[in-house]
Amino acid sequence: MEFLPLFHNLRGSRVLVVGGGEIALRKSRLLADAGAVLRVVAPAIEPQLCALIDSSGGEQVLRGYEEADLQGCVLIIAATDDEPLNAQVSADAHRRCVPVNVVDAPALCSVIFPAIVDRSPLVIAVSSGGDAPVLARLIRAKLETWIPSTYGQLAGLAARFRAQVKGLFPDVQQRRAFWEDVFQGPIADRQLAGQGAEAERLLLAKINGEATLATGEVYLVGAGPGDPDLLTFRALRLMQQADVVLYDRLVAPAILELCRRDAERIYVGKRRADHAVPQDQINQQLVDLAKQGKRVVRLKGGDPFIFGRGGEEIEELAAHGIPFQVVPGITAASGCAAYAGIPLTHRDYAQSVRFVTGHLKDGTSNLPWSDLVAPAQTLVFYMGLVGLPIICEQLIRHGRSADTPAALIQQGTTTNQRVFTGTLGNLATLVAEHAVHAPTLVIVGEVVLLREKLAWFEGAQAEV
Numbered sequence: 001m002e003f004l005p006l007f008h009n010l011r012g013s014r015v016l017v018v019g020g021g022e023i024a025l026r027k028s029r030l031l032a033d034a035g036a037v038l039r040v041v042a043p044a045i046e047p048q049l050c051a052l053i054d055s056s057g058g059e060q061v062l063r064g065y066e067e068a069d070l071q072g073c074v075l076i077i078a079a080t081d082d083e084p085l086n087a088q089v090s091a092d093a094h095r096r097c098v099p100v101n102v103v104d105a106p107a108l109c110s111v112i113f114p115a116i117v118d119r120s121p122l123v124i125a126v127s128s129g130g131d132a133p134v135l136a137r138l139i140r141a142k143l144e145t146w147i148p149s150t151y152g153q154l155a156g157l158a159a160r161f162r163a164q165v166k167g168l169f170p171d172v173q174q175r176r177a178f179w180e181d182v183f184q185g186p187i188a189d190r191q192l193a194g195q196g197a198e199a200e201r202l203l204l205a206k207i208n209g210e211a212t213l214a215t216g217e218v219y220l221v222g223a224g225p226g227d228p229d230l231l232t233f234r235a236l237r238l239m240q241q242a243d244v245v246l247y248d249r250l251v252a253p254a255i256l257e258l259c260r261r262d263a264e265r266i267y268v269g270k271r272r273a274d275h276a277v278p279q280d281q282i283n284q285q286l287v288d289l290a291k292q293g294k295r296v297v298r299l300k301g302g303d304p305f306i307f308g309r310g311g312e313e314i315e316e317l318a319a320h321g322i323p324f325q326v327v328p329g330i331t332a333a334s335g336c337a338a339y340a341g342i343p344l345t346h347r348d349y350a351q352s353v354r355f356v357t358g359h360l361k362d363g364t365s366n367l368p369w370s371d372l373v374a375p376a377q378t379l380v381f382y383m384g385l386v387g388l389p390i391i392c393e394q395l396i397r398h399g400r401s402a403d404t405p406a407a408l409i410q411q412g413t414t415t416n417q418r419v420f421t422g423t424l425g426n427l428a429t430l431v432a433e434h435a436v437h438a439p440t441l442v443i444v445g446e447v448v449l450l451r452e453k454l455a456w457f458e459g460a461q462a463e464v
């Protein structure tokens, strides 16, 4: 090990920064975050750094560096572009046995700055010993995405009860088991979901030895339109800790793959005979599984609250007092429009966008056709393939021009994406011509024309 990682308590201690520019500012920000009192020495100091020095209760020394500036400092940073000066600062610090960091010159350093993931009080430091700082930063970026931003609050919760738990379990093994349970179970789930008070209540109950009901939890998770890259961090995290996953037809296999390996997977979509599991049966199944203490992910295509019946499923959970969380997903309209190069609104063409169900009850009766033909709006039809001839015909009959541009996007955002553009007048024939099948989204409005310029994603086939 080239460098030993230690975490430095700088609160209230004086740190010397030699240099008054951009790099000095960057280092000074970290130092100030850690509570250091800054002494900055440079002939000129940039205004933002001046403000930082003042707020740290430090001092600006507007002249060249002198060795006496090291006096009383516990850490020295050389951040100038003058190499001989940096070397001199390093030598002076080494002579006095004060830790020194010279920016971008590992050979002159006794301490180096790691790449930092700050989830205070939890802090992660990554270092390549100065050999490959970019690599350290890339690892940091991975950690940033992997560790929820609320993780620090979890550590904060533990800190508040640390002494109490220590008193309760003098045995280290027992204590460790207690905290492992807390950090991997429902208490952590609550805290990470932003329900701090509930997390605290459960933790207190656990400390007091009260048996809380071993109820599980249901996560209603939006899986997005198909491309696994469009999942949210939270969706992925919950998918990786689920005991059971209920999914339907719209959820792509590549997304299901990302669930915990040993999670039980239950398909509740349409079966071969084309009969979906009835909704009330799904609702009941969610309740039953949660009552068995399981953590259940209900994976939904797109966003669970947009034509997803997510509301109905959690109503049932709420009625049974089962805890749940809802994780939004990218809805088909956003995903397909983006990947087809069709902005849903545009200052010149559409001031609003409407998401409409294309599932027609009794033929035509359930859609407000005269509202739908208002100008300067984009219409997005979900589930519109079967009713497409009627939808186009009704829009034209109620006054939208047959020349209105329109698009069909099949399996949007996936490598199988196919896009066909035409007009209200010929859209239905395109479906038959190209054997377009579900899931397909229909976009109607002038914005469709922008695709000509803005298409960027290559799906299964080129533009038709």
Ligand code: SAH
Pocket (backbone or CB within 6 Å): 225, 226, 250, 300, 301, 302, 303, 304, 305, 306, 307, 308, 330, 331, 332, 333, 336, 381, 382, 383, 384, 409, 410, 411, 412, 413, 414, 438, 439, 440, 441, 442
């Ligand atoms: N909750 C989902 C919508 C469910 S309704 C969401 O927010 O996206 C199902 C309809 O969504 C399908 O009939 C189709 O019109 C549309 N859809 C979903 N995913 C799609 C995709 N990848 N490409 C095209 N349309 C899609």
